Amino acid sequence: MSAVGVVALALLSAAALLVLVRLVRGPRVLDRIVAVEVLVTLVLAGICVAIAVWRYTMFVPVLIVLALLGFIGAMTAARLVEEREDLR
């Protein structure tokens, strides 16, 4: 089971590196907003792996906060881009 956790975390780390590439190169602000949202989701998945493999159940509230924060942050940033023309 521990080997499964290590492999899953390695896959998620590779995914996070790819998302960082998009975050640096994204031509528009909206691309970066999507990239940050995906990064939050990847952190959520990584904490899930830690909960499942090593029984870190004390991190479940962190999952709730992250899910809420990613959603609200992405929507707020998108509405800000809609309002301000210097961010497009």
Add this chain to the structure above:
Amino acid sequence: MRPALDAALEVVSAVLLLTGAAFCLLGAVGLVRFPDIPTRLHASSKAQTLGVLLTLVGAAVRVSFPYAGLLLLIALFQLFTVPVAGQVIGRVAYRTGAVDPNTLTIDELADRLASPDAEASADPDDTGTGTDEGGDAGGVDGGRAG
């Protein structure tokens, strides 16, 4: 019975975690390789979400009851919020000119915006000229509670 059940749940959880992480990686690859914002939203809101849902379920089958319920609740919350966020970001991309019209096969929103009653139907929640303008900097309404 109980050790056999635990072993079976461990196998199920391992399969779910690995497939979920693989789907997350696929979503990240799509985010890097796709050319414009709608396709990147597609990758992030489908592959990525399926990956995190599988990971959440894989964690839920390994922990005790209250935590498992919370994890499934988070999965349900993801199912509700991800489409909303994706739709809002896609709409902002369209309205700010980030979507190339030549890449669209069907463009229903342009017809809606060009129709005569566009003022009424195009954007029901656009605040336009804000309701808070007018310079009433005080904002105190006397506090008549009761």
